[in-house]
Amino acid sequence: MDVILLERISKLGQMGETVKVRDGFARNYLLPLGKALRANAANKARFESERATLEARNLERKSEAQKVADVLDGKSFIVVRSAGETGQLYGSVAARDVVEILAAEGFNIGRNQVHLNTPIKAIGLHKVELQLHAEVEIHVELNVARSAEEAERQAKGEELTSVDAIYGVDEDALRPEDFFDPEADGIDEDEA
Secondary structure (H helix, E strand, O other): OEEEEOOOEOOOEOOOOEEEOOHHHHHHHHOOOOOEEEOOHHHHHHHHHHHHHHHHHHHHHHHHHHHHHHHHOOOEEEEEOOEOOOOEEEEEEOHHHHHHHHHHOOOOOOHHHEEOOOOEEEOEEEEEEEEEEOOEEEEEEEEEEOOHHHHHHHHOOOOOOOHHHHHOOOHHHOOHHHOOOOOOOOOOOOOO
């Protein structure tokens, strides 16, 4: 199906372009959300008459998104979650969690604006892409840790998936003699 785009859509085209898309994508996404019109003579004339209004509205949305982007770009947020010793989370951090974290900081971001291909399932520093507008894209950093103290250590560059990092034990310094008596031959004389 050929459609006329009413706004810029990434990987598809600019405002005013006539593009060919699959019928389902047009019927279920582009047309109901008002992002496109069917490409016919009447709609082409309608688009040309409304072009100035659409461009002004698009520019206004872009400037609002840019204001938010200037404040939000490059910020780091701490996310405290339960995790095992290897750093594997017991749950995950998904797009809705990112929206809640940003809302707690006073930013109103929609779930469809968070581009997280797969949920975060391990502690560490993770970059998350936010697309505030078709032309405004930023990245924020999520510091996923077991506690606020670990998040601070992680932000300084420390790796928190080893026993030493978690419990303060140096794995390399451990020797079998520390746990077993080399003199013992395995049989207690009192039991024999």
